[in-house]
Amino acid sequence: MKPAELFDLTGKTAIVTGGANGIGQASCLMLANFGAQVVVADLKLEDARRTADAITQAGGKALAVACNVTKDEDLVSLVDQTLAEFGGLHILVNNVGGGGAGKEGPDQITVEQFARVFELNVFSMWRLCQLCAPHMRAAGYGSIINMSSMASINHSPAISAYASSKAAINHMTRNLAFDYGPVIRLNAIGPGAVRTGALATVLTPEIEKRMLAHTPLARLGEVDDIAGAVLYFAAPVSSWVSGQVLFVNGGGEQTLD
Numbered sequence: 001m002k003p004a005e006l007f008d009l010t011g012k013t014a015i016v017t018g019g020a021n022g023i024g025q026a027s028c029l030m031l032a033n034f035g036a037q038v039v040v041a042d043l044k045l046e047d048a049r050r051t052a053d054a055i056t057q058a059g060g061k062a063l064a065v066a067c068n069v070t071k072d073e074d075l076v077s078l079v080d081q082t083l084a085e086f087g088g089l090h091i092l093v094n095n096v097g098g099g100g101a102g103k104e105g106p107d108q109i110t111v112e113q114f115a116r117v118f119e120l121n122v123f124s125m126w127r128l129c130q131l132c133a134p135h136m137r138a139a140g141y142g143s144i145i146n147m148s149s150m151a152s153i154n155h156s157p158a159i160s161a162y163a164s165s166k167a168a169i170n171h172m173t174r175n176l177a178f179d180y181g182p183v184i185r186l187n188a189i190g191p192g193a194v195r196t197g198a199l200a201t202v203l204t205p206e207i208e209k210r211m212l213a214h215t216p217l218a219r220l221g222e223v224d225d226i227a228g229a230v231l232y233f234a235a236p237v238s239s240w241v242s243g244q245v246l247f248v249n250g251g252g253e254q255t256l257d
């Protein structure tokens, strides 16, 4: 492979769920910077439009789509709209996820709430893989990147639903790599604490200080730190990498406790 081809995404189409803000938005901009056409799928259509506009204003191609990943009809429509706009599909960033925040003690949440975390973080991801895979096979190129978390391997209080759903993502990724190979590669990224709106809801100066005491690189993550890993897995440079979970965490771990 020529050096210029390693990260070249020209002609590739990417769907990024939760692409309107945070890590998803940075991933959209990163993939577009390297030539991909990007579908920004998000609950918040106005925010998704802003991300798509930033890409088109910089000379790229993007489409904003309203999508709640927990609704099957939205996922089906997302893939349909992608194909109608760009004629193919090569990259899927399954970025949406939520829960945790130290609020999942067994005396705090119900079984229905526990199930909803899995619905949001795991079932939607599995289903979107199923919907996208045939089109990636048809295109002859496929890379699926699932957003996990350091919570998938950490042990902490009051985070059992989020943490176990993220652990499920790691193992689902490793197993689906067999089901969808050889054309499609599946990998997961496990971010540590990354400065986004989601983190801001729980971060205090005291918590940050404790986190940095366990972080060799002595800072919290920025969204581009994760988008860089997304680019690596999306691009031809990682063409013999599948079934892996890459933790991007400043070399340490950042927990809320």
Ligand SMILES: NC(=O)c1ccc[n+]([C@@H]2O[C@H](COP(=O)([O-])OP(=O)(O)OC[C@H]3O[C@@H](n4cnc5c(N)ncnc54)[C@H](O)[C@@H]3O)[C@@H](O)[C@H]2O)c1
Residues within 6 Å of the ligand: 017, 018, 019, 020, 021, 022, 023, 024, 041, 042, 043, 044, 047, 067, 068, 069, 070, 095, 096, 097, 098, 120, 147, 148, 149, 150, 190, 191, 192, 193, 194, 195, 196, 197, 198, 199
């Ligand atoms: N920020 C962190 O420190 C951190 C750490 C580990 C893992 N993660 C993971 O990274 C991913 C992104 O997190 P973030 O911090 O960037 O979040 P964020 O809250 O900054 O952004 C999430 C985006 O997803 C959208 N969204 C939420 N629910 C949706 C749904 N049902 N359907 C479609 N869109 C939906 C929101 O509108 C928003 O635009 C998540 O999977 C999260 O678990 C984040």
